[in-house]
Amino acid sequence: MTIRSVVAGTGSALPKRRVDNEELARQVDTSDEWIVTRSGIRSRYIAGEGETTASLATEAARRALEDAGIQTSEIDLIVLATATPIRHSRHRRPRSRPR
Numbered sequence: 018m019t020i021r022s023v024v025a026g027t028g029s030a031l032p033k034r035r036v037d038n039e040e041l042a043r044q045v046d047t048s049d050e051w052i053v054t055r056s057g058i059r060s061r062y063i064a065g066e067g068e069t070t071a072s073l074a075t076e077a078a079r080r081a082l083e084d085a086g087i088q089t090s091e092i093d094l095i096v097l098a099t100a101t102p103i104r105h106s107r108h109r110r111p112r113s114r115p116r
Contacts, residue, residue: 026082032073035061
């Protein structure tokens with residue numbers, strides 16, 4: 018028996034709110050030129066109310082299934098890669114179970 022994996026489709030999702038460097042420059046002491054020169058970034062997306070890693074991942078998965086032309090019953094595994102946290106942790110104390 019041969020075991021194999023196949024990338025059948027891909028999908029992505031971004032938050033609705035797009036913030037360009039001009040908007041950012043109005044909030045902090047910087048400029049579009051300064052940001053672009055040092056990072057190459059011209060805009061970024063910021064999650065709004067109800068937009069979470071999980072909700073965006075769900076939308077991306079839906080798009081990947083659509084791209085592949087398959088139904089959820091036909092898949093064994095979805096691979097998710099993200100650099101965003103599910104929840105921001107407080108730096109005051111570690112999350113741990115009481116003893």
